Amino acid sequence: MPETTPRGLTRLAFGGDYNPEQWPESVWQDDVRLMREAGVTMVSVGIFSWALLEPSPGEYDFGWLDRIVGLLHENGIRVDLGTPTVVPPVWFYRAHPEALPVTPEGVRLEFGSRGAVCHSNADYRAAAANITTRLAERYGDHPALAMWHVHNEYGVPVSACYCDSCAAHFRRWLETTYGTVDAVNAAWGTAFWGQRYPGFADINPPRATPTVGNPGQALDYKRFADATMRENFVAERDILHRLAPGVPVTTNFMTALSQCDSVDYWAWGREVDIVTNDHYLITDGRRTHVNLAMAADLTRSVAGGAPWILLEHSTSGVNWQPRNPAKAPGQMARNSLGHVARGSEGAMFFQWRQSRRGAEKFHSAMVPHGGTDTRVWREVVELGASLDSLAALRGTRTEADVAVLWDWHSWWAQNLAWRPTEDADPRERADAFYEALYDRHLTVDFAHPESDLSTYPLVVVPALYLMTEAAGNNLREYVENGGTLVVSFFSGIVDEHDAVHEGAYPGALRDVLGLTVEEFAPLLPGESVRLTGPDGSEPAGDVWTEFLVPRGADTVWTYADGLTAGRPAVTRHRLGRGTAWYVSTRLGHEGLDALLGRAAEDAAITPRADLPRDLEVVRRSGESGRYLFAINHTATDAKVPLDASGTELLTGERAVGRLAVPAGAVRVVRLDG
Structure with a gap:
């Protein structure tokens, strides 16, 4: 069986994507010297190098890769070796232009960027298998090899292709999934608008149509595209497992970035040996450290709670957003150690040395254009020392307080065309609920709607438009057995085929919530409503309201104005030994x-009012002990109460009673006992 940690790595992973092919070999010796100075333990190599490894069909040049892998090994640096299948060489595309992806409008994309792949194309699959085999045969038993890195960021920038090869592959996928074309017609509701298909051969991808197409077909095509990418990953993984037994295989996820919402990471997490993730701060005015925590929690959850690895993030600014600010002094360490607090076994970057040419030359790196006499480099060296002092954390797990339900299939369905309002964004609700839990200092596990929820006192459902019958039963049993559930609007509405559940809204959640919804009443831009409660509170809502009818639930807040004035807005339902809350508007x-x-x-969760806003406290525990991370994102010194004394690992100081955390600093305490 493959390992579930990088082979031969005895410390936390620290390093980044290393692209020596961008530099003359005279720079390589300086690179590894600086890596040792910074405390680098592992680098990713070869991810974009297919054109150099196979410069013409069937002609291979591994000499340069032999030399750099050998040099890294001589200097004690482990290698995460990439299969370069994200960018086939130009000669491949000139021989097989049909391997370039086609848009829904019928436009075939051209070579010259990255990720321009039709994942159904047989020639691409064969070529990818060949280069992967060659790499595995040559490096599978190399002593420097820590793990394999297949492809790169599946789904970015292209996840779905709409060419004829994909059409044929889609038909095969449908036949395997449904068995008969009658079952497809039933699932998609093709009786509407006369869309019935007499045979599988009549079905095409959801290409451009005069108006909106069939939503069931569009949803299944998203599933098909995801499954097709995963087929290609599994094919490469299986080659590597066969030729390099025992060496773990991964591919880098992008779990919480909206740019990669085409991938069902619950399914992918079951296929990799080690879950790894790339995370970049989205500088849109929100608190970036909250999204960072969310991404780390989601990645850990995709890994089933097991340790994972942050395989890419940035030392400072990126280059692909409209505005790319630099990170503040100390922010790199806070970002890196925030991921470690939430389960990562290290902190890796894109990339080691900042490029002088190409599309990402203004993306920050561990060695910036300015070299080692820079703030970024000094902070890199300091971070390397910090991570080295945390090696005992390896194998421990992050402790969570609550669960948030998350389902990519539901998001795919809700974001299809012609919904009650385009302003009801499921990702926005997930972000908002997560931020509210973060500000209550609660650590979140994300969970699939059909997973075991019994260990969580509180489960939150920010947006779950698509809900299977099994998921609905799961939530009802959770509440009946004593759990506390919070559900936001437009959840439980359709089944796995985007068909509205029979009966009144909210379909799969009627019983557990103790209510029905007669009608949706979305609001226009700029409109809002006021709610009133028995305690005198008056929260505001916007985007969405409902004509809600309690059927066993108690009304907690009522609409004070708007079309639904006087109607229930927020309800609470006692069911069995538990409680289910429902909110029918978008609360701030x-x-x-x-x-x-x-x-x-209701969930008997102890308030943590003694912790200031933006002071992050997270715990990890395992055989090596119990650890408390305190990350101060504020400009004010803070103190954290401790339930046990311990040793602060970054400074070596003892911590008793209360832990002092300077402004902008991170502290990690190994608790006694």
């Missing part, structure tokens, strides 16, 4: 905090 942060505060009381 203040309203969400009040709602979650009431739900946390």
Whole structure:
């Protein structure tokens, strides 16, 4: 069986994507010297190098890769070796132009960027298998090899192709999935608008149509595209397992970035030996450290709670957003150690040495254009020392307080055309609920709607438009057995085929919530409503309201104005030994905090009011002990109460009673006992 940690790596992973092919060999010796100075333990190599490894069909040049892998090994640096299948060489595309992807409008994309791959194309699959085989045969038993890195960021920038090869592959996938074309017609509801298909041969991908197409077909095509990419990963993985037994195989995820919402990472997490993730700060005015925590929690959850690895993030600014600010002094360490607090076994970057040419030359790196006499380099060296002092954390697991349900299939379905409002964004609700939980200092596990939820006192459903019958039963049993559930609007509406559940809304959630919804009443831009409660609170809502009818649930907040004035807005339902809350409008942060505060009381979760906002406290534990991370994202010194004394690992100081955390600093305490 393959390992589930990088082979031969005895410390936390620290390093980044290393692209020596961008530099003359005279630079390589300087690179490894600086890597040792910084405390680098592992680098990723060869991810974009197919054109150099196979400069013409069937002609291979491994000499340069032999030399750099050997040099890294001589200097004690482990290698995460890439299969370069994200960018086939130009000669491949000139011989097989049909391997370039086609858009829904019928435009075939051209070579000259990255990730321009039709994953159904047989020639691409054969060529990818060949180069992967060659690499595995040559390096599978190399002593420097820590793990394999297949492809790169599947789904970015292209996940789905709409060419004739994909059409044929889609038909085969449908036949395997449904068995008969009648079952496809039933699932898609093709009786509507006369879309019935007499045979599989009549079905095409959801290409451009005069108006909106069939939503069931569009949803299944997203599933098909995801499954096709995963087929190609599994094919490469299996070659590597066969030719390099025992060496773990991964591919880098992008779990919480909206740019990669085409991938069902619950399914992918079951296929990799080690879950790895890339995360970059989205500088859109929100608190970037909250999204970072969310990404780390989601990645850990995809890994089933097991340790994972942050395989890419940035030392400072990136280059692909409209505006790319630099990170503040100390922010690199806070970002890196924030991922470690939430389960990562290290912190890797894109990339080692900042490029002088190409599309990402202004993307920051561990060695910037300015070299070693720079703030970034000094912070890199300092971070390397910090990570070295945390090696004992390896194998420990992050402790979570609550669960948030997350399902990519539901997002795919809700974001299809012609919904009650385009302003009801499921990702926005997930972000908002997560931020409210973060501000209550609760650590989150994300969970699939059909997974075991019994260990969580509180489960939150920010947006789950698509819900299977099994998921609905799962939530009902969770509440009946004593759990506390919070559900936001437009959840439980359709089944796995995007068919509305029979009966009144909210379909799969009617019983557990103790209510029905007669009608949706979305709001226009700029409109809002006021809610009133028995405690005198008046939270505001926007985007969405509903004509809600309690059928066993108690009304907690009522609409004070708007079309639904006088109707229930937020309800609470006792069912069995548990409680289910429902909110039928889009609450702001203040309203969400009040709602979650009431739900946390039901769940008997102890308030953590003694911790200031933006002071992050997370715990990891395992055979090596218990660890408390305190990350201060504020400009003010803070103190964290400790339930046990311990040793602060970054400074070596003892911590008793309360832990001092300077402004902008990180502290990690190994607790006694």
